[in-house]
Amino acid sequence: MKTVLVTGANRGLGLGFCQQYFAQGDLVIxxxxxxxxxxxxxxLKALDDKRIRILCADLHSQASISQLAANVSGNYTLDVLINNAGVSANEPFGxxxxxxxxxxxxxxxxxxSLLCQALIDSLASRAKVIxxxxxxxxxSHSNQFAQAPLDAYAMSKAALNMFTRRLALQLNDTEKVICAISPGWVQTDMGGQDATSTVQEAVGQIIGLISSLNKADNGTFMDEKGTQLPW
Ligand SMILES: NC(=O)c1ccc[n+]([C@@H]2O[C@H](COP(=O)([O-])OP(=O)(O)OC[C@H]3O[C@@H](n4cnc5c(N)ncnc54)[C@H](OP(=O)(O)O)[C@@H]3O)[C@@H](O)[C@H]2O)c1
Known part of the structure; x- marks a missing residue:
């Protein structure tokens, strides 16, 4: 049984991760x-509250992130940490x-970034941080999406990628694996109903991908099928 922490767990992909990890017998935070x-x-919690623990954090607040880490510390050792919570501004230039x-x-x-720092001592020696x-x-692919009003979102996710790369290099002499994964275009509140995959499909693919990750994948950026994406 793995211990998996998922942020943004109440809806969309985060809820999907909780449901699928729970269904395969893991302990989900x-x-x-x-x-x-x-x-x-x-x-889900009502099905087995020993395998679903619900913790609160507002990711706008470093104090809240620290409190979350304090609640995890000493109580759980994380095999998988999924930084899933996200927001997407929709503001065009002008x-x-x-x-x-x-x-x-x-x-x-x-x-x-702050959550990984706060949880570093709660990670298992072979933890996967996604x-x-x-x-x-x-x-490299920015011309594909240049006209979409996603500037703040794209810039913040590029910064997330840089964080992934830097943490991966800093932890390179450990057995931990740190990766950035794009889920594809998924039917959630953020992705909208025209998206090409369902939460169930995308989460199933990503969970399979996470289980196959090894040290050679440390510091990489890939899609939900495991294909490397250019930075
Ligand atoms: N769907 C797609 O097509 C797609 C494509 C590429 C990447 N992604 C990425 O995949 C991840 C999940 O996306 P999604 O489509 O499932 O999004 P979503 O349906 O909009 O859900 C976003 C989740 O993030 C949480 N969240 C937002 N702000 C938060 C805060 N300040 N503190 C704590 N939690 C917060 C939300 O909680 P509340 O309910 O409290 O707001 C919600 O649980 C995101 O990182 C997104 O950027 C999605």
């Missing part, structure tokens, strides 16, 4: 904002705002 826990996660940039950078790149990145983070 589901992290939601305070008072944001929704019915589907509570229903309508950019400081608030949207700050929000996207805080939740999408700063919070995962950042939910995005194809729009790729600078």
């Amino acid at each position: 589901a992290v939601c904002r305070p008072n944001a826990c929704q019915k589907a996660l509570l229903a 309508q950019w705002t400081q608030d949207a940039f700050v929000d996207n950078f805080m939740v999408n790149s700063i919070a995962p 950042q939910l990145s995005s194809g729009v983070a790729s600078i």
